[in-house]
Amino acid sequence: MKCGVALARPTLEANDSPVTGPTRERRSFRLNSSMESVNEVEAAADKLAIDAGLDEDQRFHIGMAVREAAINAVLHGNQYDPARQIAVSMENTGKDLVIVIADEGQGFHPDKVPNPLAEENLLRGTGRGIFLIRSLMDEVHFRQLHPGTELTLIKHLAPTGGKT
Amino acid sequence: MALAIASREVDGVTVLELSGRITLGEGSVQLRDAIRDAIGKGQKDILLDLGEVNYIDSSGLGELVSAYTSAKNQSAKLKLLKLTKKVHDLLQLTKLYTVFDIYDDEASAISSYK
Numbered sequence: 001m002k003c004g005v006a007l008a009r010p011t012l013e014a015n016d017s018p019v020t021g022p023t024r025e026r027r028s029f030r031l032n033s034s035m036e037s038v039n040e041v042e043a044a045a046d047k048l049a050i051d052a053g054l055d056e057d058q059r060f061h062i063g064m065a066v067r068e069a070a071i072n073a074v075l076h077g078n079q080y081d082p083a084r085q086i087a088v089s090m091e092n093t094g095k096d097l098v099i100v101i102a103d104e105g106q107g108f109h110p111d112k113v114p115n116p117l118a119e120e121n122l123l124r125g126t127g128r129g130i131f132l133i134r135s136l137m138d139e140v141h142f143r144q145l146h147p148g149t150e151l152t153l154i155k156h157l158a159p160t161g162g163k164t
Numbered sequence: 165m166a167l168a169i170a171s172r173e174v175d176g177v178t179v180l181e182l183s184g185r186i187t188l189g190e191g192s193v194q195l196r197d198a199i200r201d202a203i204g205k206g207q208k209d210i211l212l213d214l215g216e217v218n219y220i221d222s223s224g225l226g227e228l229v230s231a232y233t234s235a236k237n238q239s240a241k242l243k244l245l246k247l248t249k250k251v252h253d254l255l256q257l258t259k260l261y262t263v264f265d266i267y268d269d270e271a272s273a274i275s276s277y278k
Contacts, residue, residue: 035188035189038188038189060250064219064221067187067221068221068222071188071221071222071223075188116258117258117259122229122259122260122262122263123229123232123233123263124226124229125226125227125229125230125233126222126223126226127226128222128225128226128258129222131258132221132222132254132257132258135257
């Protein structure tokens with residue numbers, strides 16, 4: 001099934017005074033709760049990182065964190081429900097890359113996720129997504145939307161466009 | 165690129181050469197099936213060659229762990245060969261580097277089963 005990128009046209013908000021990025025803009029879109037949407041969000045994050053001049057390692061970190069967040073939204077949040085969408089926005093502020101992903105699920109308490117590095121959890125087959133997101137990004141913020149959860153992922157940019 | 169898996173035997177060791185991505189919906193299921201198939205055939209020594217795996221997500225990491233525990237529960241040994249930098253870094257980050265036996269060259273890996 002084709003994913004629902006056409007459900008909402010991306011919006012671009014140009015800014016005339018970029019600091020480090022080639023352009024300062026925010027792209028917002030809504031997608032169906034599908035794996036195709038996860039791939040689409042990951043690709044969009046990669047493009048954001050490329051446009052910001054980040055190197056391959058940093059691109060990988062951002063792409064992976066965003067993919068994990070998108071999977072959480074589609075799978076754990078919206079539970080692949082075709083009636084629910086995920087809302088995504090991506091912005092290069094010149095100082096940071098800011099990616100926001102929100103679902104319409106039952107809500108989520110990140111503090112209740114067991115520590116995957118604890119000895120007793122090392123051999124668990126699940127439970128590493130939030131840890132990876134936190135490890136790979138500079139800042140991660142959770143907000144409960146009632147219903148839904150919003151994750152804000154932030155990667156700081158160095159003055160030249162790389163990670164600080 | 166989805167995951168491709170090629171199987172071969174070296175001195176009684178089943179070498180599964182993985183190529184592509186191990187992610188939710190792309191490679192995790194193939195990997196699970198390949199491990200299950202090998203164990204189901206009575207293979208006790210299984211070596212996963214990850215030299216061509218360029219991406220793995222949390223689901224893929226979980227699948228590696230599940231494969232490891234499945235093998236162990238069946239008295240089989242599952243080891244890893246040739247990690248790419250990305251996979252190596254993720255295994256270190258998640259402390260899974262301490263769980264697996266990991267080798268850089270195939271000959272050393274094969275001889276470790278003897």
